Amino acid sequence: MIQIDESALTQLHQLQQQLVQECIGLRLIAKGDPCSGIKVDMGWTATQQPDDVLFRQDGLVFLADRRQWPLLKDC
Numbered sequence: 001m002i003q004i005d006e007s008a009l010t011q012l013h014q015l016q017q018q019l020v021q022e023c024i025g026l027r028l029i030a031k032g033d034p035c036s037g038i039k040v041d042m043g044w045t046a047t048q049q050p051d052d053v054l055f056r057q058d059g060l061v062f063l064a065d066r067r068q069w070p071l072l073k074d075c
Contacts, residue, residue: 002028002055002062002075009058016060022046025054025061030071038071 004012012026023044031039045063048054053069055062064072 002057002073004057009060012060013058016044019044024048025063028062028064028068028072030064030068034071038075040072040075 016023016026023046025045025048026042027045029041029043031041048063049065051066052063053066055064
């Protein structure tokens with residue numbers, strides 16, 4: 001399960017409220033590899049892709065491609 005600090009969740013809620021365009025959630029993208037370390041890029045998205053996995057926490061929606069989910073699920 002992805003763990004997100006309470007202060008980070010508060011900041012993400014505030015950022016989402018300031019968005020001009022509608023979005024459905026925050027897309028997570030894993031970069032790198034397990035040996036050298038995984039880095040996670042994030043960006044607001046207005047669309048859900050067919051292979052996306054959704055994760056909800058405190059009213060926020062996080063999306064990730066199903067193929068990347070094994071790299072992200074324990075961060």
